[in-house]
Amino acid sequence: MTTSLTSGAYPPQLTQEEEQYLIATIKDWSIANGLAVRPPPTVIPAEADPEGIAAINTPVTVFPSPFPRVCFEQGRVVQNSYNELYAAVSRDEEFISQIVKEVAGGDEFIQKLWDIHLKVKEEGYTQPLSLGLFRSDYMVHQDTSTSPPSFQAKQVEFNTIASSFGGLSYHTSRLHKYLADTEYSLLQAPISSILLDLPENSATEGLAAGIQAAYHAYADSKLGHPKCVIFLVQPGERNVFDQRHLEYQITKAKPSIPVFRLPFDKVLTHTTIAGSPKRQLLYHLPRNPSKVYEVAVVYIRAGYGPGDYPDQRAWEGRHHLERSAAIKCPTVLTQLAGTKKVQQVLATPRPSSAPSILGRFIKDDTPAAGELWRTFTNIYPMDTSEAGLEARKKALDPQQAESYVLKPQREGGGNNIYRGAIPGFLRSIPEPHWGSYILMELITPPPVSNIILRNGHLEQGGVICELGIYGTCLWNQNTGNVRHNEQAGYLLRTKGDSSDEGGVAAGFGCMDSCCLV
Incomplete structure (x- = not known):
């Protein structure tokens, strides 16, 4: 037996006139506020937009989706423990080495990442600080053994690299609040904004604060260069506006923090490593090579899959970054900590006579361990x-x-x-x-209905929602000292209930926000 999250008709039935008006309103608000992506070639062919100037509104739900308050709070409260857990995992070289041995036989990509770590370790790491911009993803599990059925947030995966959509998520929450204040009450089946519990979403500010903390933790340049932050990106990135919102938030700092975008395939072209023992990473501004910056933080939004490494030069570029003094987000070890195998091993049930594997990092029988166990599936x-x-x-x-x-x-x-x-x-x-x-x-969540606006067309029916909670963590890889540990807003991604995959950038899901019930 499944239980719906709403009583009555939600979302409300729209007339044809209401549909057309909401489509126009959402499209205009989205473009005006940067809730946008570059169009895929299936929507606007490259020959129709040779200069790459087009942008379209991000696929988005017309209404915020109902989401159990108890699950939202569960994910939010446990995030600091997850930050601490994955910082500890990334420090445990012996544990990660065992994980790599278990999966590398069928996964050359994982082995090559591990080889970079071994190569840098032999030379000697020069930067002890590591930055994580994490996202823990959950779906609602409905426990039908209780009456009435109860809900729990169960973890789908934990992301340690390129945890995207913070910028777009913030603006999706703003869109739904705007519609709640101006449009929903005017429908023939009206919804009062007073009845919608729409939580604040600090994703852009929260993620930017993590990068800013790392930037300030990096000492002033002994070489006399200004410091900067590098966003390492995929060439032709369609999800550019999501990343730009984060950049713009970082540059609001006083004094201003310089932020530059660097395509992953240009790492060896536009950066060098100083000949000093510290091995500072120097960025040479392509449009004015006489301007040189010392890179304090490299925020890695590329390099998370084999497709980013088409040749040996790409692997040399990743090694080049890893051996430098820049604070990496993430390091190779932190990226490896995010493998699905680590998630599976951590969730291994505790033997009756021995500590759990999770207990290697977070003590068993503590409140933090209990919170983590409740999210495992x-x-x-x-x-x-x-x-x-x-x-x-x-x-x-x-x-x-x-x-x-x-x-x-x-x-x-x-x-x-x-x-x-x-x-x-x-x-x-x-x-x-x-x-x-x-x-x-x-995980089989309770049934939810919504309307998705994608490429100018509405899709209505059953949907599945996945909650992501962002977290930021800055720690010392040598001592384990955690210098920054914050929960940093949320993401709600929604897909039709007939679709298995949920990636927005991959074309399966859409942006959404929570209406807590």
């Missing part, structure tokens, strides 16, 4: 351990596989294998590679 290895062999049976059984998702060690949308596709997929790859995947029990 059932995740299994796909190796040759007893638990792994049991998981393989489930994954290969077409009937049992319907309750699971198979996940590789990847960030970004479009990488997972769902339900009935799992058995055939496993049989299509070498069995020694199976251990590089994890098997997660699907």
